[in-house]
Amino acid sequence: MSSRISGFYKLSVEERREIVTKERGLTEKELSYLSGEQAMSMELADAMIENVIGQIAIPVGIAANFKINGQDKFIPMATEEPSVVAAASNAARAAYSEGGFFTSLSGTIMRGQIQVLNIADPFAARAKIFEHKQEILDLCNEKDPTLVSFGGGAIDLEVHIIPTANHMMLVIHLIVDTKDAMGANAVNTMAEFVAPTIESITGGRVVCKIISNLADRRLARARAVFSAEAMGGKEVVENIVSAFEFADADPYRAATHNKGVMNGISAVVLASGNDTRAVEAGAHAYASVSGRYKSLTKWEITQDGNLSGSIELPMAVGIIGGATKTHPVAQAALKIMDISSAEELAGCIAAVGLAENAASLRALSAEGIQRGHMSLHARNLAVMAGADAADIDRIVAQAVQEKDLRYDRILEITQSIQRGE
Ligand SMILES: CC(C)(COP(=O)([O-])OP(=O)([O-])OC[C@H]1O[C@@H](n2cnc3c(N)ncnc32)[C@H](O)[C@@H]1OP(=O)([O-])[O-])[C@@H](O)C(=O)NCCC(=O)NCCSC(=O)C[C@@](C)(O)CC(=O)[O-]
Numbered sequence: 001m002s003s004r005i006s007g008f009y010k011l012s013v014e015e016r017r018e019i020v021t022k023e024r025g026l027t028e029k030e031l032s033y034l035s036g037e038q039a040m041s042m043e044l045a046d047a048m049i050e051n052v053i054g055q056i057a058i059p060v061g062i063a064a065n066f067k068i069n070g071q072d073k074f075i076p077m078a079t080e081e082p083s084v085v086a087a088a089s090n091a092a093r094a095a096y097s098e099g100g101f102f103t104s105l106s107g108t109i110m111r112g113q114i115q116v117l118n119i120a121d122p123f124a125a126r127a128k129i130f131e132h133k134q135e136i137l138d139l140c141n142e143k144d145p146t147l148v149s150f151g152g153g154a155i156d157l158e159v160h161i162i163p164t165a166n167h168m169m170l171v172i173h174l175i176v177d178t179k180d181a182m183g184a185n186a187v188n189t190m191a192e193f194v195a196p197t198i199e200s201i202t203g204g205r206v207v208c209k210i211i212s213n214l215a216d217r218r219l220a221r222a223r224a225v226f227s228a229e230a231m232g233g234k235e236v237v238e239n240i241v242s243a244f245e246f247a248d249a250d251p252y253r254a255a256t257h258n259k260g261v262m263n264g265i266s267a268v269v270l271a272s273g274n275d276t277r278a279v280e281a282g283a284h285a286y287a288s289v290s291g292r293y294k295s296l297t298k299w300e301i302t303q304d305g306n307l308s309g310s311i312e313l314p315m316a317v318g319i320i321g322g323a324t325k326t327h328p329v330a331q332a333a334l335k336i337m338d339i340s341s342a343e344e345l346a347g348c349i350a351a352v353g354l355a356e357n358a359a360s361l362r363a364l365s366a367e368g369i370q371r372g373h374m375s376l377h378a379r380n381l382a383v384m385a386g387a388d389a390a391d392i393d394r395i396v397a398q399a400v401q402e403k404d405l406r407y408d409r410i411l412e413i414t415q416s417i418q419r420g421e
């Protein structure tokens with residue numbers, strides 16, 4: 001299949017669904033979940049979270065033009081924000097001609113932290129933990145034979161001594177390969193199970209036993225070259241690099257720059273039924289590991305003047321466990337992306353984050369963000385103004401032509417159309 005579909009956005013919803021169905025073999029049932037015709041059952045919703053009274057629908061769009069590790073992919077993105085899907089498709093188009101995105105994952109390894117207090121001699125306690133390392137790892141693995149049968153499980157220990165205001169804390173890291181699961185439940189179960197053993201080895205008192213979302217042994221990396229011509233020429237490319245340097249040097253700018261990266265990342269994480277907060281916490285913590293909050297992406301200029309981008313961030317996502325298997329739309333999303341491992345999913349998500357950042361920086365470095373973003377957001381404003389679906393395009397076209405995308409003006413145009421003027 002080819003994901004490079006010029007004008008995909010100009011097709012009707014039905015035509016887009018037909019293309020994706022033809023290429024990815026979606027069933028009637030999957031399509032009806034995606035369209036919302038068949039809602040998730042209230043029994044399932046009630047089993048997923050607590051005190052359920054309903055559901056909220058978020059649109060799922062397909063980002064076109066993605067080639068990742070040589071394979072063309074349709075990328076499902078769940079987001080409430082206009083222009084995010086358009087932006088990803090736009091930048092992916094500029095990378096497509098240069099071979100698309102290339103990705104890797106450093107591993108599927110998570111850390112569980114066990115906090116131990118009341119130890120008089122923490123350095124000796126640290127040594128004792130290492131003497132019992134194999135016993136601790138075996139206990140952890142006893143708790144998750146399924147994970148072990150898939151080649152995962154607890155594989156190592158780290159012991160950190162952390163001075164705090166009131167204590168010299170011993171913090172043990174369980175290093176766990178969670179394979180195709182995100183792994184929080186698996187790691188938390190192990191950490192709680194071994195806590196009494198840790199207490200008896202160290203003589204201390206265990207308090208917190210929990211996964212760390214700074215998943216620095218599960219780093220997803222993606223890189224791509226974006227054609228200078230498609231990005232708007234030499235000056236825009238140079239401006240993009242200076243916009244990156246600004247973000248890398250100034251946390252006020254980096255927060256917004258990384259918000260743009262996360263526009264893409266969170267949308268795919270959500271569509272795939274993964275935990276958006278876990279990935280977001282990991283991303284922002286990783287952006288600060290140097291002691292200063294920085295850009296998650298890097299931008300350079302290639303020898304032949306094209307734009308070269310790369311991204312590296314923790315990507316704790318799974319294709320098993322959590323809501324990934326229970327939510328019917330998440331299952332359809334993985335099928336649309338043709339994903340068969342957590343590693344592959346992590347790479348795709350990183351690629352989308354890089355593309356999203358490229359598109360935002362291009363807009364900021366050229367005409368400004370408002371032209372593209374606001375002309376798409378204007379559709380929302382027309383809905384807010386009470387426009388009929390059939391009139392939305394006409395209202396937006398007039399506001400764009402007038403270069404006045406304020407709500408007040410859109411309301412006036414809407415009301416004038418409704419009066420038949
Ligand atoms: C919005 C565009 C894409 C328009 O861009 P354009 O230049 O008007 O688009 P074009 O007509 O030249 O089309 C180029 C390609 O864009 C895509 N495209 C074009 N239009 C659509 C559409 N309606 N729906 C879906 N896809 C669309 C599509 O792939 C198309 O290729 P084609 O199909 O023609 O071969 C561009 O202005 C853009 O990329 N802007 C960036 C928007 C953005 O970053 N939005 C995020 C929200 S703002 C924010 O939260 C983050 C921020 C900005 O603060 C981060 C930061 O500060 O770093």
Ligand SMILES: NC(=O)C1=CN([C@@H]2O[C@H](COP(=O)(O)OP(=O)(O)OC[C@H]3O[C@@H](n4cnc5c(N)ncnc54)[C@H](OP(=O)(O)O)[C@@H]3O)[C@@H](O)[C@H]2O)C=CC1
Pocket residue numbers: 144145146147150152178179180181182183184185186187188211212213275278318320321322323
């Ligand atoms: N700080 C955080 O990020 C926290 C997040 N969470 C939540 O935890 C959930 C994710 O936890 P997670 O442990 O992934 O979910 P699950 O416990 O639902 O799934 C993981 C389990 O699936 C089983 N499994 C089956 N096949 C495989 C395979 N191929 N690879 C790996 N495991 C396999 C394993 O064993 P078995 O069958 O024995 O279970 C494994 O323990 C999310 O819902 C997240 O929101 C929870 C607490 C904190």
